[in-house]
Amino acid sequence: MRRFVLGLALVLVGAGAQAEPAREAEPARQAQASPPPTGAPAAPVPAACTDFAWPLMREETWFAAPGLARVASGDTLRPEMPGAVLTLKPEAEVAFPVAPSRVPPPGSYGGVLRFPAPIRPGIHQVTLSDEAWIDVSQDGQTTRPPVDHTVNRDCPTLRKSLRYQFGTAPVIIEISGAKRDTIKIAVAPVE
Missing domain, CATH: 1.20.5 (Single alpha-helices involved in coiled-coils or other helix-helix interfaces)
Structure with a gap:
């Protein structure tokens, strides 16, 4: 047998x-x-979208999910909802808590997204679907530099991901220089 x-x-x-x-x-x-x-089943992920410095398939899945949550500039992104479509405003209408570290081009869009204080300090990544500038602050007065970043202009669904060391204070994420009035964003601890 x-x-x-x-x-x-x-x-x-x-x-x-x-x-x-x-x-x-x-x-x-x-x-x-x-x-x-x-x-x-969803279409296969383009090969260019696997060519980042670290894996972003988790974010790719979130961005492709039907019914991806929409949040407005000024809203809070809940940890249980790590990915969303952020509605942006013309730059002149955005009240950035901290001045962007790079001057946005004329006619671009921006927005502010809040994220609750992480339960545990550590490295988190902020990922965008399109070209835009990211600034992060945890004190509401200064921007925090990223510890690493990866960009790929050939991927149609993901553009960049930046990693930041977060403490246990609430996080302010500022998006500036976007070409459109919406952008997909994900904020999550590094896997």
Whole structure:
């Protein structure tokens, strides 16, 4: 009986290994087909979106989720809702608590997002879907420099991710220099 079970297991493993090359060609056929119907699996992530200094698949998943929460400038992003669409305003209408560390270009958009004090201090990453400038403050008076960053202009769904050392005070995230009036943002501890 053991030999039969072992033989069956080897046959199934071998069949799975032989079927693998056919699966590799599947994404190419799917890319040429029409968009998947509602409820169908999401399209494969473009290769350029995996070319960041650290993995951002968690953020990619949040940004692609149906019904992604919308928050307005000045709102608080709850930790249980780490990703959202932030509605921005024309720069002239934004009251930044701390002056942006880079002068925004004319005609750009900006906004302020608050994040509650982290339970544990540590490195968190702030990820954006599009080009914009990020400033972070925990004292409401000065900006905190990032400890690291990664940018990829070839990814259509993610643009940049910056890592910051957060203490246990509330966080203010300022977005400036955006080209559109909305941007997807995620704030979460480093995995």
